[in-house]
Amino acid sequence: MILRSMMILSFLVQFSSLSFAQDRYIPNDPLFTYQWWGENTGQQLVIPKIMGALGYMVPFEAKPDIDVDLPEAWAIERGSDDCLVAVLDVGFQLDHPDLYRQFWQNSDEIPRNGIDDDNNGLVDDVNGWNFIRNDQVINIDFKHGTEIAGIIAAEMDNNIGIAGIAPGCKILPVVAGDISHSVGIDNLVPQFKALAAGIRYAIQMKASVISISLIIPSIDTRLQNFQSNFPDAYSAMSIEGRFNLLLDLLAQELEAKNATHTAIKEAYKVNIPIVAAAGNTGRDEMTFPTAFKEVISVASIRSNGELSGFTTKGEWIDVSAPGENILTCSDAGRCPGNFDCSITGNCHNHADYNHPDGTSFSAPIVAGVVALLRSKYPTLTIEEIRETLKRTGKPITSDPTLPPLVSAGNALKNPFRFGSEVLLVGK
Numbered sequence: 001m002i003l004r005s006m007m008i009l010s011f012l013v014q015f016s017s018l019s020f021a022q023d024r025y026i027p028n029d030p031l032f033t034y035q036w037w038g039e040n041t042g043q044q045l046v047i048p049k050i051m052g053a054l055g056y057m058v059p060f061e062a063k064p065d066i067d068v069d070l071p072e073a074w075a076i077e078r079g080s081d082d083c084l085v086a087v088l089d090v091g092f093q094l095d096h097p098d099l100y101r102q103f104w105q106n107s108d109e110i111p112r113n114g115i116d117d118d119n120n121g122l123v124d125d126v127n128g129w130n131f132i133r134n135d136q137v138i139n140i141d142f143k144h145g146t147e148i149a150g151i152i153a154a155e156m157d158n159n160i161g162i163a164g165i166a167p168g169c170k171i172l173p174v175v176a177g178d179i180s181h182s183v184g185i186d187n188l189v190p191q192f193k194a195l196a197a198g199i200r201y202a203i204q205m206k207a208s209v210i211s212i213s214l215i216i217p218s219i220d221t222r223l224q225n226f227q228s229n230f231p232d233a234y235s236a237m238s239i240e241g242r243f244n245l246l247l248d249l250l251a252q253e254l255e256a257k258n259a260t261h262t263a264i265k266e267a268y269k270v271n272i273p274i275v276a277a278a279g280n281t282g283r284d285e286m287t288f289p290t291a292f293k294e295v296i297s298v299a300s301i302r303s304n305g306e307l308s309g310f311t312t313k314g315e316w317i318d319v320s321a322p323g324e325n326i327l328t329c330s331d332a333g334r335c336p337g338n339f340d341c342s343i344t345g346n347c348h349n350h351a352d353y354n355h356p357d358g359t360s361f362s363a364p365i366v367a368g369v370v371a372l373l374r375s376k377y378p379t380l381t382i383e384e385i386r387e388t389l390k391r392t393g394k395p396i397t398s399d400p401t402l403p404p405l406v407s408a409g410n411a412l413k414n415p416f417r418f419g420s421e422v423l424l425v426g427k
Contacts, residue, residue: 072409079168086202089145150329165368305397
């Protein structure tokens with residue numbers, strides 16, 4: 001009897017130790033402590049920031065538990081190699097030291113042979129496609145897309161840089177945005193027809209998740225851009241001319257929305273979740289494509305748990321995620337003019353990382369969490385994923401009625417299924 005009791009006790013001790021060890025996973029990536037949005041212990045940090053060509057150091061204090069609980073999530077899931085995350089953005093650095101092994105490669109396409117080997121209508125789409133230029137050049141204007149990709153899937157446990165949310169997944173890079181799109185007056189429709197084409201390409205390549213950090217600028221924004229960039233032309237316009245300009249902007253916006261929404265509905269029909277940034281207008285208004293009902297929309301919060309001042313707001317927004325001082329990969333060698341990168345670097349002695357702000361960086365955090373959910377529970381529907389994120393999220397500190405802060409750990413432990421409230425993974 002005593003022997004049996006000792007054996008049971010030994011088993012319980014071993015089981016308890018095993019459970020404790022598996023409760024959290026901390027990677028060996030040296031900059032993980034600066035990824036406060038992944039694990040926030042209230043750490044006090046000094047963060048390099050860039051303003052134009054200059055850099056400066058900003059003291060930064062985070063409020064404990066204002067994070068997405070990555071160590072708890074990683075103890076359960078780190079992403080499966082059959083989970084492909086399509087990032088629709090403005091360009092990517094394919095040889096980034098923390099990302100170069102994370103980009104998808106089209107095994108049905110022979111590189112640089114000038115032949116459409118996989119018969120998908122795109123020649124040499126080995127790594128993805130550029131729907132702005134209509135060619136295979138992905139390594140262009142690559143800062144923003146690289147930052148998005150790093151948040152989602154930067155390599156983990158490689159002893160450099162950061163850890164992506166779903167490092168076991170691959171990134172499908174799709175250039176579907178033009179960094180100058182807000183300047184011109186006639187290029188909105190081509191811009192968002194390219195976005196629609198990018199969504200269809202992601203569907204064709206069997207993406208598991210689509211992340212979008214591009215929005216259709218409002219008429220007010222585009223009119224202000226036109227006035228700022230072409231002041232003489234606008235001043236010379238008659239009242240009738242300005243009215244016609246407004247009508248033209250309205251027609252372009254409607255056409256751009258329709259083109260994008262049609263593609264979004266196609267992705268929804270085949271159960272590919274699209275996660276998109278709410279925008280940085282700072283106003284309570286609807287922005288697109290993220291306000292379409294099929295999309296999982298994401299606002300930004302600060303490290304103190306309050307909504308960011310710049311984030312677009314509205315009852316239509318599903319969830320929130322950190323969007324300020326988000327450490328991620330960036331294009332190599334982008335050093336502030338008054339920083340010596342050999343000493344301080346752009347970011348912690350590394351010129352390959354940056355701390356950007358914006359809902360552009362909140363959306364890929366949620367897309368990464370969705371990738372973990374798709375990896376662990378591939379049969380979840382889009383609406384089950386949306387409900388999981390909302391039900392397992394943390395209330396916003398200042399107002400619990402605001403969109404909850406996504407928790408990867410809680411979501412993986414408590415995935416929601418319609419018709420059943422049963423917890424599929426015990427706490």
